Amino acid sequence: MNLYxxxxxxxxxxxxxxxxxxxxxxxxVSSVLFLIVTFFAVSGHYVLMNAQFLAIVNIIVxxxxxxxxxxxxxxxxxxxxxxxxxxxxxxxxxGVLSGGILFLVVLAALKTSSNNxxxxxxxxxxxxxxxxxxxxxxxxxxxxxSSVLFLSAMIGAVVLGKKGEPQK
Amino acid sequence: MPxxxxxxxxxxxxxxxxxxxxxxxxxxxxxxxIELMLNAxxxxxxxxxxxxxxxxxxxxxxxxxxxxxxxxxxGLAIIVMMYRKVHSVDINILNRLKH
Numbered sequence: 001m002n003l004y005x006x007x008x009x010x011x012x013x014x015x016x017x018x019x020x021x022x023x024x025x026x027x028x029v030s031s032v033l034f035l036i037v038t039f040f041a042v043s044g045h046y047v048l049m050n051a052q053f054l055a056i057v058n059i060i061v062x063x064x065x066x067x068x069x070x071x072x073x074x075x076x077x078x079x080x081x082x083x084x085x086x087x088x089x090x091x092x093x094x095g096v097l098s099g100g101i102l103f104l105v106v107l108a109a110l111k112t113s114s115n116n117x118x119x120x121x122x123x124x125x126x127x128x129x130x131x132x133x134x135x136x137x138x139x140x141x142x143x144x145x146s147s148v149l150f151l152s153a154m155i156g157a158v159v160l161g162k163k164g165e166p167q168k
Numbered sequence: 169m170p171x172x173x174x175x176x177x178x179x180x181x182x183x184x185x186x187x188x189x190x191x192x193x194x195x196x197x198x199x200x201x202i203e204l205m206l207n208a209x210x211x212x213x214x215x216x217x218x219x220x221x222x223x224x225x226x227x228x229x230x231x232x233x234x235x236x237x238x239x240x241x242x243g244l245a246i247i248v249m250m251y252r253k254v255h256s257v258d259i260n261i262l263n264r265l266k267h
Contacts, residue, residue, distance in 0.1 A: 008169060012177050019181055019204055023188030028196055035200050038181075042207050045177075049218040054226055058210075061233050066203065066240050073244050074196060077251050095190030103183035107176060116171045118218050125223040134223045135230070146234045153238035160245035 004120050007048060015041035028074050032067055039063045049118065051126035174215035181208035195247050195257040199240075206236050 014037065021034035039062045046055035124130060135143060181204060188201035210229045217225035247257060254261050 004169065008173070012173075015177070016180055016184070019184045022200060022204060023184060023191060023197070028194060031197055031200060035204065038204065039207065042211055045174075045211055046214055049214050051214045051217065051226055051229075054210075054214060054229055057230070057233065058207075061237060062203070062207070066237065069240060069244060070196065070200060073248060077248075077257065079194075079196070079257065092191045096187050098190060099183045099187035102186060103179055106179050110172065110175050110179075113175075114171060116219050118169045118171060118174070118215065120169065123218070123221060125217070125221060126226060130223050131226055131230075135227050138224065139227050139231075142231060146231060149234065149238055153241050157241040157245040160242070160249055 002120075004048065007044070011041045011044040011048070014038075015045070028079050029071070032071050032074065035070075036063050036067050039067070046126075049126075050123050053126055053128045053131055171215060171219050174212060178208040178212040178215070181205075181211070193258050193260055195250070195259050198259065199243055199247070203236065203240070206232060 018034045018037040018041065022031050022038065025031050025034060039058060043055040043058045043063075046052070046058060185201040185205035185208065188204070189198050192198055192201070210232055213225045213229050213232075217223060217229075250262070251257055254264075
């Protein structure tokens with residue numbers, strides 16, 4: 001068992017364990033912190049798969065921006081109490097069962113799908129130079145469209161967040 | 169490392185996200201579980217990019233991060249608006265829409 005495999009299993013255990021922590025912890029703030037740990041473990045997987053730029057972007061965008069926004073909203077609404085009402089046991093059991101059955105079905109379907117191996121040798125496709133070349137040659141139209149998406153999301157958030165005056 | 173391991177890992181993360189979405193009543197936790205599902209798909213895309221030695225899949229991950237950021241901005245604005253109206257983020261309150 002070489003270093004790559006040791007790191008893979010370590011990051012896998014951390015990712016799944018903290019993902020379970022997200023859905024099982026009662027306090028929303030600790031859910032957010034568990035989700036940040038999950039994102040860091042996923043970023044570790046990205047580094048193992050030679051996607052260094054995406055690993056950094058994942059940490060900056062998800063752990064840095066999105067989760068801070070979540071934490072900010074939770075603190076703003078004063079929700080960091082443990083008094084969250086629970087769904088009844090039957091609904092919770094149904095949720096766990098349907099998620100678990102989906103996992104089992106996909107596991108059984110993909111068990112014998114392909115035998116492709118990911119080589120452990122380093123490649124440089126994840127470096128920023130190659131990604132930038134691909135982004136600005138093959139994917140330049142989606143890139144420009146995503147800026148329009150961001151603009152509309154920004155306008156939408158401002159319109160939604162504005163204190164509504166009573167309509168005449 | 170066989171590709172199946174990454175398939176199973178991201179499928180496990182996705183299923184945990186689905187379980188959380190179905191189990192919890194707090195709208196913010198449900199939203200976080202959706203983020204978890206998006207991340208599971210991103211992980212699988214990066215694994216396929218490594219398998220085929222092609223960087224297009226990583227660009228797709230980039231775009232899905234863009235969509236996730238826009239989605240979080242809008243979704244949290246909607247949750248804040250809902251909290252301002254009903255002073256709760258419990259999704260069971262929302263079945264008032266039925267009446």
